[in-house]
Amino acid sequence: MAPLDYGTLGLKALFVKSEGFVLVITINRAKQRNSFGETLPDELIQVFDLADRDDRVRVVVLTAEHTAPAYCSGADISQGWSGLFKPEEKVEGETAHRDSGGQVTLAIYKCRKLTIAAVNGHAVGVGMTALQLPFDIRFVWEGAKLAFPFVRRGINPEATSSYLLPRLLGHSRANALLLTGATLNPTSHLISSLYYEIIPKREDVFPAAFALAKELAENTSQLSVAYSKALLQHPGESIEENHLLDSRAIELLASGQDAAEGALAFKERRPPKFPDTLSKNSSPWYPWWRSMDIKHRKAKL
Amino acid sequence: MAPLDYGTLGLKALFVKSEGFVLVITINRAKQRNSFGETLPDELIQVFDLADRDDRVRVVVLTAEHTAPAYCSGADISQGWSGLFKPEEKVEGETAHRDSGGQVTLAIYKCRKLTIAAVNGHAVGVGMTALQLPFDIRFVWEGAKLAFPFVRRGINPEATSSYLLPRLLGHSRANALLLTGATLNPTSHLISSLYYEIIPKREDVFPAAFALAKELAENTSQLSVAYSKALLQHPGESIEENHLLDSRAIELLASGQDAAEGALAFKERRPPKFPDTLSKNSSPWYPWWRSMDIKHRKAKL
Amino acid sequence: MAPLDYGTLGLKALFVKSEGFVLVITINRAKQRNSFGETLPDELIQVFDLADRDDRVRVVVLTAEHTAPAYCSGADISQGWSGLFKPEEKVEGETAHRDSGGQVTLAIYKCRKLTIAAVNGHAVGVGMTALQLPFDIRFVWEGAKLAFPFVRRGINPEATSSYLLPRLLGHSRANALLLTGATLNPTSHLISSLYYEIIPKREDVFPAAFALAKELAENTSQLSVAYSKALLQHPGESIEENHLLDSRAIELLASGQDAAEGALAFKERRPPKFPDTLSKNSSPWYPWWRSMDIKHRKAKL
Structure with a gap:
């Protein structure tokens, strides 16, 4: 494929930069507390799809500005839940909806490169699920407030978290986190094993993640x-x-x-x-598995 | 459904009390070391089935008197194993038996409300399996002796523990616990992650569990x-x-x-x-899965 | 079956000794750094198959001499990868190969007796996978260097490690270990839960494993x-x-x-x-499951 130029994508919610074999993606919505809204989901899907196909990329790091109010504050529900749904989904009935958190999760999960989340701030809801669980490795700031508030808001855990979290941590901890709607710090025994490393200072989280990314990009x-x-x-x-x-x-x-x-x-x-x-x-044998078609029936691609 | 009155059930092995949205079930067989026998299994099935259907109940807590000899001392095998089997099962052959520990486990596991075990005493055999593993959350007394003696008695782990324990803790720990027939304390690295919280004093286990239950009942x-x-x-x-x-x-x-x-x-x-x-x-879509029929073929319900 | 005499097998890479109900297998290739080569794989398969069928054996312990350079230093790749393949596999195409690490893993995993690995030295590659993951219980020396170098050598994790390691530890840790090609000590939070016990001194690892083996052989x-x-x-x-x-x-x-x-x-x-x-x-009902045939199509047995 022709070399990809991330600079020409016209991204608004993300800042993307290649450093050698490492692609660094920074969430760029500090004024909106890095909430999961507007163009952020679609831009994440777009960039992870490209990173998957771009041979120059060996490791992808997702992070936020360490001065932002949060790594990701979750969906903005100040106007209720309607923002989660597209108008056509409402018309077509209860099987039409495709949760945007799940779509982002799948783009990250299916990316064939190493993926690292550098969680250098608080993380709520989809900021705990789509923006952490599908990654291969997670670094986190020790002071981060981590929250899974779904059952306390009248909805259910999304972004395939009911699939991924028990696989990552086992059901004892995953059930406790999702069913109590817990808010906790990374050092809690319920969640610490989610993380490769827990870093005391916010500003040191990305450098630690990037150092591993660079070492892996050069040696794998x-x-x-x-x-x-x-x-x-x-x-x-x-x-x-x-x-x-x-x-x-x-x-x-x-x-x-x-x-x-x-x-x-x-x-x-x-x-x-x-x-x-x-x-x-790569061999024609790979991929060897079949995937279920999850596209919305009116999707163009 | 009409409001349920747990007081009219004529329970002998359990003491049941509603406190707001929380249903508290206390094992009431201290003189029998809270062994898993007589009417206890059937009463547990009955109460968890009712709690599942009773809209007033949001959280169920199972506990024992903290002065009892044990949270649950397991099955009473002083007369051998015949007490585990019903006469008709013996007649009908080797596929007729339905382990009572498994039946209790399934009633708890299928209860759609939050379930919490407050393990405020020693726990042996089915007291470790049916009375702990199907719950969403477990509190435990730090001094409790916890035992999985199956392979040391000539039988196998029951009550679906070979399914649940590896899912809860991973196979590294689950295999070690079940295959060595271990007796250990909750702070052992092999089992500590089974518990939401390990409490130093017996008398503080139920209050801690109840406080979480009450908070969850009010806010989920x-x-x-x-x-x-x-x-x-x-x-x-x-x-x-x-x-x-x-x-x-x-x-x-x-x-x-x-x-x-x-x-x-x-x-x-x-x-x-x-x-x-x-x-x-609830939507007609829920439940979306199919369940295997596990009823005994002569069961009336 | 007739009593088996392990002494007449003519083993070269292993030293095998019965001690009561415990069968102790010691890797005997210290001069080759206990590398996984020559007759070692086939001898391991042979001995675990016999131990499975020998009623006198209740527990099998695999270990190395604690003075050897390693518990197992992995495959010897000083001459490249061709040593992994048999000539006929190369002729027959890409579905003919059966990884010898996986064959050893399956022989250990299918052994119906208790199996314990006493990892009293460094372990690399197949020394981490086939020679540890299929066991029921693992003891390890605190000073052991443990390495999963696959992605750093241009190959993939083998010996069914992509199946076993996530089941043993959960995906959070298994992914981190396999995808970074980590080298680490047993006390790292990423791997410590793989072990039943971490022992400070090399020479104390086998005695601790053997003591548990003996106790289990007598009481299970x-x-x-x-x-x-x-x-x-x-x-x-x-x-x-x-x-x-x-x-x-x-x-x-x-x-x-x-x-x-x-x-x-x-x-x-x-x-x-x-x-x-x-x-x-044993009952005719056991085994109750079906196994996939994984024999090479020209295998004689």
């Missing part, structure tokens, strides 16, 4: 990461099926240039330079 | 809780299916009175007063 | 352990199915000699002597 294989994420998300129905899947992935990857370079660099005790890319070197 | 929506529990228990087969399910739930709930009140109360910075109830305001 | 029922492992590995598709399965297991086990002895020994406050064995006393 794009194909390895994509196949590994796929195995974790689609491990097969049984341990036997998983054995067939990871065997086939090994068979394919071990004959590639990245594996040759990986072994050689290890032998020569030097950092690797992985040449393979998803657009050029 | 009955419909939100029921739909959230259902999404956690029946999240769909994939993240895509979960997205369709939580989108449809949001579509339904957001147009209800509870969501309107939730948004308004939040805006007005006051506690909400949620009017919706399961019997009046 | 062989049938109970096998049925419990089966319920944990094959819990059914739903809580209702699990209820039917554990009810049927209880019905079968409670009428056996082990359960009678278990109840009697408990009543008499003495250690049990369990007489039942898998070859004589």
Whole structure:
């Protein structure tokens, strides 16, 4: 594909910058407390879709300005819930709605690159779900207030959080968080295992996340990461099926240039330079799973 | 439905009391070390079934007298195992038995209200499984001896514990607990994440659980809780299916009175007063999943 | 079956010794840094298959010499990846390969006896996956370096680790470990819950594991352990199915000699002597699940 230029996308809610193999996305709605509204959901979907396809990108970091009132303050419900719905959905009935938090979650979850959330501020509702749970790794500010207020507002947890949170933390903690509508700090035993690292100062959260991102971008294989994420998300129905899947992935990857370079660099005790890319070197076998069609029936794409 | 009067049920093994929206169930068999026998299983099934249907109930707390010898000392096997089986099951062969621990577990697990176990004493066998694992939240006394003795008695873990415990804690800890037949304290790293809070004094366990129950009963929506529990228990087969399910739930709930009140109360910075109830305001779509029939083939209901 | 004599197997990579009901397997390749190569994989499969069928064995412990350079240093890739593949697999195409790490994993995972890994040294790659994840319980030396380097070598996690690790620890930690290619110590919050116990000194790891093995061998029922492992590995598709399965297991086990002895020994406050064995006393119902055929199509067995 032709190189992508994120600068020409005309984004309003996001500020996007390439730094080597790392794409840094910063939420740019501090005046709206970084609420999940206006163009933010669609821009996130657009950028993660592009990052997925852009061979130059190996790691994506989502963060906010550390001086903003919040990492993400959730949906703005000061005018009620109607803002969540598009007019045509209301007309077409109860199966027409596609939650925008879930759409953003899926764009992040399906991105084949490493994804890191640098949660350098408070996070509420969809700021806890779509903007954290689908990422591979999460850094967080120790002082952040984290809230799952759904059952205290008369709605239900969204953005596939009832699927993702129990898988990430186990049901003991996930049930407690979602069913009590908890507000808590990252050091609470109920939520601490969601995070790769808990950072004392707000301003240090992004630098820590970016340092890991840079190290991973330089030392991991794009194909390895994509196949590994796929195995974790689609491990097969049984341990036997998983054995067939990871065997086939090994068979394919071990004959590639990245594996040759990986072994050689290890032998020569030097950092690797992985040449393979998803657009050029992925196998037709990948993806090996089927996905359910979740598009709205009038969607154009 | 007509208001239920728990006082007229003629319960022997339980003491049941309504306190506002909270139903408090106390095991009343201290002289039998709160063993899981006689009428206790059937009474638990009866009360959780009623609590499920009683719109006045928003939270159910199960506890014991904190002066009893145990929260629950398990099944009484001083006369061997025959007490576990009903005579007709023995006649009908090996597929006829329905473990009473599992029946109690299912009644608690399927209760659509918030459920809290206040484990203010020792717990053995079915006292660890049926009387703890299906609850949404567990409080425990720090000094409680907790035991899973199945493999040390010649039987297997029951009451669906081989399903629930790995989901709650992950297989690393669940396997260790069930396969070693461990006896341990709540602070052990193998089991501590089962608990919402570990309380130093026995007499403080129920008050802590009740305080949370009361707060939740006053500030959560009955419909939100029921739909959230259902999404956690029946999240769909994939993240895509979960997205369709939580989108449809949001579509339904957001147009209800509870969501309107939730948004308004939040805006007005006051506690909400949620009017919706399961019997009046639930959608025909809910429940969206199919359940396997597990009734004994000669069961009358 | 006739008593098995492990001494006549002609093993080279393993040293195997029976101590009462405990079978101790020691990796015997210190000069090759206990790398996963030559006859080691096939010998592990052979011994775990025998241990599964040998009624005298109740617990299997895998360990290394605590003076060896590593518990297992992983595959030897100094000559590249071709050593992973058999010549006929290369000819037959990309579905022919069966990863040897996965084959070893499955032999350990399917062993119906209690299995304990005593990780008394560093562990890399397949030394973290096949030689740890399929075990029921893991002990580890606090100073061990633990590494999952797959994405840093151009390949993917193997030996069914993308299936087992998330089940053991949850996806939050499993994703972080596998997708960053982490090297870390057992006390890291990302991995500590993989271990039953973390032991300060290398030389104390095996004795601690063996003490637990001996205690379990003497005090647990062989049938109970096998049925419990089966319920944990094959819990059914739903809580209702699990209820039917554990009810049927209880019905079968409670009428056996082990359960009678278990109840009697408990009543008499003495250690049990369990007489039942898998070859004589297991039900035709067990195993109740179907397994996918994963044999290579030209395999002779």
